[in-house]
Amino acid sequence: MSIRFYNTITRQKEAFQPLETGKVKMYTCGPTVYDYAHIGNYRTFIFEDLLRRYLEFRGFDVTQAMNLTDVDDNTIRRSRERSISLTELTNEFKTAFHADLKTLNMQAAHQYPEATNYIPEMIQMISELENRGYTYTAADGSVFFKIAKYEQYGKLANLNPDEMLSGGRVADDSYEKEGARDFALWKGYKPEDGDVHWESPWGQGRPGWHIECSVMSTELLGPHFDIHCGGVDNIFPHHENELAQSVCATGADFVNYWLHSEYLLVDNKKMSKSLNNFYTLRDLMELGYPAEAIRWMLITTHYRQKLNFSVSRLVESQKAVNRLREFFEKLKAYAGSGQDDAQDQIKTGGESFISAMDDDLNISGGLAAIFELVRWGNRSMVEGTLSSTGAKSLIDLIRKFDHVLAVLDMDSGLTVDIDAEFIEAKIVARKAARDNKDFASGDAIRDELVALGVELIDTPEGTKWKIK
């Protein structure tokens, strides 16, 4: 059996076959760094994290590049609004982005190419397109890609260029184009661009949005690579345009598998900056929702399924994480001496997980396999039939699963306004009361701490506490 992915360009699931055996090269569209990313944005990034982690789980050597768009209309406009330089603005949000990735326990990409570091290469690719006759230059020094010259245009998005409506937004476009659907490779300088401009064969200006990804993916992964991902809103126009540029410039095939994640919704509407219905990661953490609950919520709905965000889902997610973590902790503390080495369950559990996840990352099926194992393991521990080697084997398997899920070792990111010493002192006082059978005093201490957001858990190894 092999891994199968739903490929946007063929609109069907296909067996995954990397270009080079055992190695996967993936390019994942990253953020435009003009503001904090919201959790809808993170849904896509976390899907990409899941994809990469699963490929690694299956033994592939993965190379991932994620671009950071640090020059475009939004970044320029925002930096001027704030009267700071473009670099100053984008550095602020690059830093914030990396911090958020860490909070959500995403693996760092191997490369984070930034658009402004690839201007010469972009000019080179545009020149190549010009040489091959795919461009024209407008009076203002802008260079456009002539989609009429590329007969495959529209294949990825499944759009027929002749039937595409010319909406109001096109009329707003102040660049001079021959065809309404042609897109800018290079934008001639305009006063609104301030000091953001570079010298080019077509005069002062700045790159169009799409060219950066064609150039940076080619530079870092080669002209032809395995997987390209992003949110479904990138299918058109961004990825369609990238595909056109790359194929026309290099003459090579571009991407073998296009994978796109669906939207995160709020009240059944797309979460977006323009609808102003978004939450940032920081917003949610300030409201007291741990990062692990957020990660779990985003990861456990299939990536091609719309996910309706709600607070109750975060609460449910936290409980699911807790169930897995409690199981893991119980296994580690298990001291029973049964005879069952759990080999049958480990075999079927592992196989079920893989066969589900191999099918286009069917995470629900994968989780079902894990939780069936959890229930069996808990029962075996309660009944004492599990052997200590069985417990160790289960721990190893859960660790492997957690390479993919990546929640067990997460820092909750939560804090309380009281220090650990205070809590420890309360625990000692409570123990003294309980040793004297003074349960009323002991319970009063428990209640006091609960009111402060701290939960006490009595275990055979003593009383532990956690932030609730």
Place this chain on the structure above:
RNA sequence: GGCGUGGUGCCCAAGUUGGUCUAAGGGAGUGGUUUGCAAAACCAUCAUUCGCCGGUUCGAAUCCGACCCACGCCUCCA
């Protein structure tokens, strides 16, 4: 107008190349076990039913047709 996705128990959600679905898994609920309390865990229970109508078939959540509803894309967007 063109293209596309989805409607499964109280909530989330898998299953949709027909039978093993007497519909997985998580959360909530209910009843038990365990527990000084709490937490966790375990057991039992929780859809004769898969938006609606009709059809094909020995057999349909899964195929076909019509319809209803929700959402998205058609040059800001993850």
